[in-house]
Amino acid sequence: MSQVTYNSEKHDLKKVKLQNDSGSTITVRGGHLVVYNANFGTAADSDEKRSVRVEVNASGNSEHFAGVIDTRYDGKLIEDGRFLQMEVAVPVARGQLVEIWTDQNCTLGATVLTLRPTSFVAGGIEDGVPIAVAQQTVDRSSTAGTVLARLQWPLQPLTTSGFVSTRSRAVTALPTAAIWDNIPVTAMLTNPFLGSALVTDFTHGSSFPDNRFVDATYAATALGKTILEGIYGGVTAIGELKLFTSEDNGAAEAQWTCPIDIDTAGTKWAFEARFKVSNITTAKMSAFVGLALAQNLGGDFIADAGAVPTTGTSYVGYFTDDAATAALDLDYLLSGQTHVEHNAAIKTMVADTYFTVGMYYDGTDIQTYTDGVTDADPILGTGDMDDGNFPTGTFLVPTIALKGGHGDDAILTLDWFQVGQLA
Structure with missing residues (x-):
């Protein structure tokens, strides 16, 4: 684990190897979400490489969130079957400000970003597990891009529509994300001020x-x-x-x-x-x-x-x-x-x-x-x-x-x- 100073913010970074088994060359983007390849190697083996092998979150390994690709690696290419050694910002309890790739309309201090089950692009409050809160007001809903966000784990409870029980309810029966992405009601419940x-x-x-x-x-x-x-x-x-x-x-x-x-x-x-x-x-x-x-x-x-x-x-x-x-x-x-x-x-x-x-x-x-x-x-x-x-x-x-x-x-x-x- 290394710490890199950037504009006075110390980032907690971890060296990992991003494996590309997609069938074609991929372009790495700073801010993409990656997960540990929990299926790496032979299942019966005790293989510590699973702690450093990561992949873009597209294979159902979202419960093994690894972190966010550092922006220094933006634009690099990885051929099919190859890997690239890089560093990712890891989620930490104190939180750290990083650039995260998203397709959400973000409001500073209010929009909760989540890890979708099978996507390297951060979603909205109803889409997955909360991992970050936007620290920049920018609309990425038309074209996905980066937003400065506080990456933290466990994320302080800012979930809004997710607070309402999903028992017997379809997504359309839950609170409207376009409203509650702007009003972090459950955070208010834990901190009345x-x-x-x-x-x-x-x-x-x-x-x-x-x-x-x-x-x-x-x-x-x-x-x-x-x-x-x-x-x-x-x-x-x-x-x-x-x-x-x-x-x-x-x-x-x-x-x-x-x-x-x-x-x-x-x-x-x-x-x-x-x-x-x-x-x-x-x-x-x-x-x-x-x-x-x-x-x-x-x-x-x-x-x-x-x-x-x-x-x-x-x-x-x-x-x-x-x-x-x-x-x-x-x-x-x-x-x-x-x-x-x-x-x-x-x-x-x-x-x-x-x-x-x-x-x-x-x-x-x-x-x-x-x-x-x-x-x-x-x-x-x-x-x-x-x-x-x-x-x-x-x-x-x-x-x-x-x-x-x-x-x-x-x-x-x-x-x-x-x-x-x-x-």
């Missing part, structure tokens, strides 16, 4: 809402009393929280204490949730999922008859009113001002079908996402957030609410949500 964050998939008891309300009404039956509203956990393996009502204007509401500073000159923040509703028939129910002013919940966050959330509160989020229950709108309001339906029918819901919605404030505008795809109509810092109706200057918290529009059962099921703001 990095910012505010709350992440849950309802598989932990502590994720139950700390501010909640249900109408305490019952229906008399031959067997006793039937509860007409409630908040309770789901029964599936992925974890769920359910809000339930079966009474006209019956309400179930919940909030979590994680204040987000909604300020046009504030720091970056994000919110995303995955949920579904059981009934999309017009006039049967209305629901809200988003950020709202913390308050003493009393069953009137959404007005009776399924109208928009009451003018006495502030919010920005997703709302469906019972006049058009299947259409989910993106709305906002500053308390006492005029409610704004910013993006009508941003999502057409299907009964009992999960989907995701999210918001990301990048310091200028609020970009919104539906099912992981960028929406065409962001909430602009100039023209929307300064219109006098947006809740600028408020502190909002994660909020969900359900209002019954008829005597039919109505259920809002939340699979997961996460929210975070950099300090």
Whole structure:
């Protein structure tokens, strides 16, 4: 192991031999990820050459991460069947700044780079095992190239979407990387001075809402009393929280204490949730999922008859009113001002079908996402957030609410949500 001083940064380097068995000549690129060739030699032999023989990460040996090719070897050729002796920067506990080859849109201090199962190009947070954090803001999503990054092992927990359990979920059912690559929520959970964050998939008891309300009404039956509203956990393996009502204007509401500073000159923040509703028939129910002013919940966050959330509160989020229950709108309001339906029918819901919605404030505008795809109509810092109706200057918290529009059962099921703001 050698240490090389470069711009006052001492790199921990290791001499290795990069073997080329690809069938053709390869060009070495500084910043490529390499892994130990754990299959080198005869399996039955105790062969220490496996500690120095490496290969580009393309053969399923990603669990044997060796390091990053030093930039001094960029452009060198290795013929098929030959090897090149070189040095690689190895991951160390204290971390070290190196150039890493990636195809990600990187933000300094926020983008987590990962070792993909079969690629020498570092991926995003959902692609593999975290190995580094970008220390440069540069977009490599169109053309792969290098980014300065802190290579560290074990990486301090900056994973974002990976924090949500993948049990029974496809990748499309997980948080949107384009949002959470910029907001390292799990790092905030381990170090609260990095910012505010709350992440849950309802598989932990502590994720139950700390501010909640249900109408305490019952229906008399031959067997006793039937509860007409409630908040309770789901029964599936992925974890769920359910809000339930079966009474006209019956309400179930919940909030979590994680204040987000909604300020046009504030720091970056994000919110995303995955949920579904059981009934999309017009006039049967209305629901809200988003950020709202913390308050003493009393069953009137959404007005009776399924109208928009009451003018006495502030919010920005997703709302469906019972006049058009299947259409989910993106709305906002500053308390006492005029409610704004910013993006009508941003999502057409299907009964009992999960989907995701999210918001990301990048310091200028609020970009919104539906099912992981960028929406065409962001909430602009100039023209929307300064219109006098947006809740600028408020502190909002994660909020969900359900209002019954008829005597039919109505259920809002939340699979997961996460929210975070950099300090």
